[in-house]
Each structure stands twice: as C-alpha cells, then as structure tokens.
Amino acid sequence: MTTPTGLSPHLTDRLRTWRAAGLGRTTVDLASGQHPVVDVDGDRRLLFSSSNYLGLSHHPDVVAAAVDATRTFGTGAGGSRLTTGSTTLHRRLEEELADWLGYPDCVLFPTGYAANLSALTVLADDTVTVYSDERNHASIIDGCRAAKGNGATVHVYAHRDLPALRRLLGTRTTPHGLIVTDGVFSMDGTVAPVDGLVAVAREHGCPLLVDDAHGIGTLGDGRGSAAPRSPAPDVLVGTLSKALGAEGGFLCADTTTCDLVRNQARPFIYSTASPAPTVAAALAAVRLVRTDPGHVRRLQDNVHRLRRGLGVHNASGTPIVPVPVGDETQAVAVAESLRQEGFHVPAIRYPTVPRGRAILRATVMATHTDAQIDAFTSAAGRLRPAPAGVPAPDRAPTRRAPAH
Numbered sequence: 210m211t212t213p214t215g216l217s218p219h220l221t222d223r224l225r226t227w228r229a230a231g232l233g234r235t236t237v238d239l240a241s242g243q244h245p246v247v248d249v250d251g252d253r254r255l256l257f258s259s260s261n262y263l264g265l266s267h268h269p270d271v272v273a274a275a276v277d278a279t280r281t282f283g284t285g286a287g288g289s290r291l292t293t294g295s296t297t298l299h300r301r302l303e304e305e306l307a308d309w310l311g312y313p314d315c316v317l318f319p320t321g322y323a324a325n326l327s328a329l330t331v332l333a334d335d336t337v338t339v340y341s342d343e344r345n346h347a348s349i350i351d352g353c354r355a356a357k358g359n360g361a362t363v364h365v366y367a368h369r370d371l372p373a374l375r376r377l378l379g380t381r382t383t384p385h386g387l388i389v390t391d392g393v394f395s396m397d398g399t400v401a402p403v404d405g406l407v408a409v410a411r412e413h414g415c416p417l418l419v420d421d422a423h424g425i426g427t428l429g430d431g432r433g434s435a436a437p438r439s440p441a442p443d444v445l446v447g448t449l450s451k452a453l454g455a456e457g458g459f460l461c462a463d464t465t466t467c468d469l470v471r472n473q474a475r476p477f478i479y480s481t482a483s484p485a486p487t488v489a490a491a492l493a494a495v496r497l498v499r500t501d502p503g504h505v506r507r508l509q510d511n512v513h514r515l516r517r518g519l520g521v522h523n524a525s526g527t528p529i530v531p532v533p534v535g536d537e538t539q540a541v542a543v544a545e546s547l548r549q550e551g552f553h554v555p556a557i558r559y560p561t562v563p564r565g566r567a568i569l570r571a572t573v574m575a576t577h578t579d580a581q582i583d584a585f586t587s588a589a590g591r592l593r594p595a596p597a598g599v600p601a602p603d604r605a606p607t608r609r610a611p612a613h
C-alpha cells in the first residue's frame with residue numbers, strides 16, 4: 210500500500226471547519242436496490258428519499274431489457290458517442306424520447322449533469338445573457354459558471370418571479386438571451402411557471418431551456434411540467450436516472466441545436482457513452498410510461514397521501530416534499546432520530562440549500578404502500594422540530610446572494 214503524505218494543513222483545516230459547521234458528509238451504502246424497504250448496514254429501513262419515483266429500476270421489463278443488452282453489447286461502451294461508443298440502442302432511445310416529448314431531435318449524455326453543462330456551455334457565449342432562477346439545480350449553476358468562462362453574462366432572478374425576470378430582460382445589453390429554469394425544483398418540489406416563461410421568452414426573443422429532471426415521469430401523463438404545448442420551451446433537458454430508473458441525461462431541441470451540441474459540447478464529446486444495458490433499461494422504462502398510465506397514477510396517489518400526511522397542501526403534485534428544519538446540526542439530528550425509528554431520509558444542507566435552511570427532503574415512490582407512507586408521516590410529524598420561524602421553502606425569502 211502506498212503511504213500518502215497527507216493533506217496540507219490548510220486543506221485539513223478546511224475539512225475540520227466544514228464538519229464543525231454541521232456540513233460533514235459520508236456515503237451511506239445500501240445493500241439492496243431502491244425499493245421501499247432497503248437494507249442499510251444490516252438494518253431494514255423504509256426509504257423515503259429516492260428519486261426512483263416510479264419504481265422502474267426493478268420493473269421486470271426494464272431489468273430484462275438491461276440483461277438482454279448486456280448479452281449483446283456487454284457492460285461498457287468502450288468509447289465516446291463520436292468514436293466507438295454509440296449503438297443502435299442509443300439512437301433508438303433518442304428517437305423515442307424526441308417522439309414522446311414532441312421535439313424534432315434528442316441527444317443523450319452520460320448524466321443529466323453533463324446535459325445541463327453541455328447546453329449552457331454550447332448555447333451561451335459572449336453574445337448571450339443567461340437568466341437563471343435562483344433555485345436552479347447545481348448542474349445549471351455550474352453550467353452558468355462555465356458559460357461565464359465563455360464570456361457570457363449571467364443574471365439570477367428570484368424564484369419563479371416572472372415580473373423580476375421581465376425587469377432583468379429589459380436591461381439586456383447583449384444581442385442574445387437565454388432563460389434557464391428547472392421544471393420541478395429539486396429541493397423545493399415547486400414547479401416552474403412554464404407557460405408564463407414561454408410567453409416572456411417570446412416577448413423578449415430569447416430561447417427558453419427547461420430542465421425537467423424531476424417532472425418527467427411524475428407529472429401529467431408522465432411528460433412532465435413542460436409536456437407538449439404550443440409554443441413549447443426551445444430546449445428540454447431531462448434525466449434517465451430518476452423516474453425512468455436508469456442513468457443518463459438527454460436534451461431535446463431542434464435538429465440544428467442538437468447537431469451543434471453533438472459537435473461542440475465537451476461533456477458529450479469527451480466522455481464515454483452510457484453503456485448499452487443502461488440505455489436499453491431507459492428505453493424499456495419510457496415505453497412503460499407511454500403505454501401504461503397506471504405507473505404515474507399510482508405515484509400521484511402516493512404523492513397526495515404523503516403531502517396530506519405531512520400537512521403540505523400546495524397543489525404542485527410533485528413527489529418531492531421538503532420538511533423544513535433550518536439549522537444544519539438539528540437537521541442531521543432529526544434524520545438520525547428517523548433512522549433510529551427505521552426510516553432513511555437524509556438531511557439536505559448547505560451548499561445544496563442556503564445556510565440555515567436545512568431540510569429533510571422526503572420523496573415518495575409509486576411502490577410505497579399506504580401503511581408505509583402513514584408510518585413515515587406519523588414519525589416525521591412527531592420528530593420534526595416546531596416550524597418556528599422556518600418558512601416552507603416555496604414561501605421562504607431568499608437569504609443570500611445565490612451561488613451562481
């Protein structure tokens with residue numbers, strides 16, 4: 210074994226300070242799949258924090274598709290999409306997603322993170338001002354940071370605030386603009402005002418990009434918060450790793466935009482393609498959602514039960530329900546109390562959410578039973594601190610300059 214010389218003292222100090230602020234993290238290693246009941250450290254716990262919303266990662270058709278593809282194509286892709294890693298399955302999945310979501314073309318990426326990074330770095334150069342919702346996902350924020358490296362200007366607007374966005378658009382000094390938003394906000398469970406954003410984008414001649422990582426497979430008929438409409442967002446980003454139970458990301462748009470991305474997006478060009486079994490699993494999952502509305506319906510029933518049980522009555526209908534705690538150390542303590550009662554729901558802290566606004570991020574799956582949901586909501590109701598002074602995230606004022 211090698212003997213590393215160790216971190217230099219300033220890095221050791223940084224880690225110590227980070228942990229002292231209640232922000233330390235470690236992995237929690239499951240010995241089972243993303244089922245309602247999971248095996249963690251030999252304990253059986255009820256899982257209420259997975260993004261496997263439809264439970265499709267274990268659906269027999271999805272598993273069979275992955276197994277068949279493994280036999281045919283093997284386990285690894287062996288090259289990037291532009292060299293040797295692309296298969297007929299990749300192309301079929303791109304065609305299926307484009308057809309389902311109502312776009313002329315689609316590009317797959319190894320992750321949703323890579324899809325957002327690609328979109329922002331290709332679409333935003335020094336002629337573009339990007340307008341980004343303050344609560345956008347870290348992959349959009351990192352895309353904005355990288356776009357600044359291209360010379361793009363980035364403006365952050367208040368969460369879902371169309372008048373604020375209009376005011377910012379009115380001050381634009383670059384020839385072009387680009388509006389970017391999550392469809393379903395990953396920590397808040399709130400939904401972007403997609404129709405309003407489409408209208409504002411048209412008024413100001415800017416394209417609109419919606420990242421519907423958490424909306425696709427969960428909202429409407431499964432096509433998410435930006436489900437086909439006319440006019441539609443110009444670019445739709447999604448992930449295969451949440452409701453679709455697989456892994457990977459995608460971007461739907463017109464053919465020119467997709468071709469530009471294929472030619473210039475570094476995360477697309479310089480990363481090994483997703484392995485065929487994963488692509489086959491996603492393809493099977495999309496077909497299940499398209500052909501059997503029961504998957505989304507079961508999830509929606511459970512969403513309503515969870516929201517009712519936690520006393521969160523907004524109508525967003527998303528499977529993400531934040532339980533506000535506030536203090537980081539207290540959030541970890543509540544997660545630990547839940548763990549001792551047999552529930553797996555990690556605390557979400559800075560920098561994923563602003564400092565002092567830690568939450569437990571509860572999610573529900575189509576595969577949970579009523580009894581499991583009721584057991585969780587009753588334990589969460591007992592164990593969470595009184596909501597004194599901690600507003601629900603969708604009503605909370607912004608606390609600090611966003612981290613874009």
Ligand SMILES: Cc1ncc(COP(=O)(O)O)c(C=O)c1O
Nearest residue numbers: 320321322346395422448450457
């Ligand atoms: C809104 C949003 N966009 C993009 C991503 C990234 O997707 P992936 O996990 O496939 O990289 C996530 C993942 O957490 C997300 O929540």
